[in-house]
Amino acid sequence: MIMNTSSPNDLKVLPVRNAKQLSLFIRLPRLLYSHYANYTPPLDFQESSMLHPRKSAFFRYGIAQYFIAYKNNQPVGRISAQVDPNALRVWKEPIGLFGALDAIDDPIVVAELIKAASYWVQKQGMEKIRGPYTLNANSEIGTMVRGFDAPAMIAIPWHPEYLAGHIETAGLSKAMDVVSYQMQMGQEARDAHKIPSGMQMGTGRLGNITTRQLNMKEITRDGEILRQLYNDAWQGSWGFVPLTPTEMSFLIRDLKQMLRPEDYVLVEQNKMPVAVALVIPNVYDLIGDIGPTPSPLGWAKLGYRSVFHKFNSARVILLGISHAIRDTALGALMPSLVIAELFKRGEVLPYKMIELGWILETNTAMRNLIERITPEPCKIHRIFEKKL
Incomplete structure (x- = not known):
């Protein structure tokens, strides 16, 4: 060019x-x-x-x-x-x-x-x-x-x-x-990230650890849990800005029609939230023949495909682990448990691939964990700055 x-x-x-x-x-x-x-x-x-x-x-x-x-x-x-x-x-x-x-x-x-x-x-x-x-x-x-x-x-x-x-x-x-990394959701990937039976949530030493899905009737409440836990988890990280209640309400407004209960992973210890992840379906899977400005027929196609969840891929947009357990043995294990839960949800949801994005290049702990499954980032985005 x-x-x-x-x-x-x-x-x-x-x-x-x-x-x-x-x-x-x-x-x-x-x-x-x-x-x-x-x-x-x-x-x-x-x-x-x-x-x-x-x-x-x-x-x-x-x-x-x-x-x-x-x-x-x-x-x-x-x-x-x-x-x-x-x-x-x-x-x-x-x-x-x-x-x-x-x-x-x-x-x-x-x-x-x-x-x-x-x-x-x-x-x-x-x-x-x-x-x-x-x-x-x-x-x-x-x-x-x-x-x-x-x-x-x-x-x-x-x-x-x-x-x-x-x-x-x-x-x-x-x-x-x-x-950003892409995780294929097939059996081979699930086997590569299998959690030993004694370390699975709800069993053995983790008997007080449970997970639940999104309650669609209480989506505002679950959104607020997600917001608070996300803010707690990432406080102090480079470039972090707290997610506001207004931003969460707008996020729910934009995503509510696409979400299913399985897209929300909330991990609780003795019924107290300690980790969370939100997966959003990839709308690009639905719009290939519709275009950026849908016709009435295009809107009908988009609505049908959304209702019947005709997605092939999704993205984890929010993932956080509470500071209360961050420096504990459970905190060290929690990212693996959350990712394992995502694979488990993959048996119910239609996603063939889930993308984990916006991971700081300096977050070596998270990157090392993910690179056990997928060794190379699929995308890199750069933030620039200069003094004025």
Whole structure:
């Protein structure tokens, strides 16, 4: 592919100011990347739930500004600039964020977009910019640097290979990589991760350890248990920002129709929650012939496939182990127990593959455990930053 290079005279980066521009901002990636064979556009309503100020949980507490780059009056890129007060409170640094960065293969376009975002967050009093986050640390994060030809996965951003290089050329450096792994759900994988009979939950020394599924009639309550346990588990980790009650309620809103009770793994010790995992079905399995903007027939197909759970893959989006047991023998064993439970659920659910994502590259304990089953990450996403 021949890289395009803009000149200052034919390139403009303008803020999004009205509903028409917002609509263009939301659907722009599929206009930019439609010619890439490995790109699968998400449903427009999914993107809107993340980015539209009236639909996104982020705008209940954070502020953001969207920008679109135009070359010869044609849209060629986009970026968001945002300030997350929850991140400021936890990180204790004046760090602004950027996200939703998508562009043609042109380093000047990417540089000008980052310049616009940097200037905006600097005006908000920030001294550093970090991203991509769409729109915060509890949503889509990072720029893809490995996995370009992997099948599309829900809530995992796809980018062309050139984008990370252009971000570095614009003066940002790597802050952290997050890695994803694919676990095949067949008998061979289950055997490779088999838990000895004396160490299974509910037996022997683990007789007081039980697990349960999602109670659909009490989904709000179970969501709050998940939120609190997740926040407790990851407190102090690099880049962590607590999941808010509002974010959890919006997550339930977006996922409720797709979830089954088996997608939720809650581990309890003497009826007290100590570990949790949430698996979400991969909506990309259902939309291959529907497209990003479904017709009435397309919506009917999507509804039918969702109701009858016609998914082949899924993703673990939240997994946490309580600090109360973190440094105990049970805490050391718990990740294995949770993954074993996921394999057990795989006998009931239709998933042939489950992806575990957003694992910090520095989380060697979790990576070593997963790499017993699948030795190499399927995807790597990079978070960048620079001082302003």
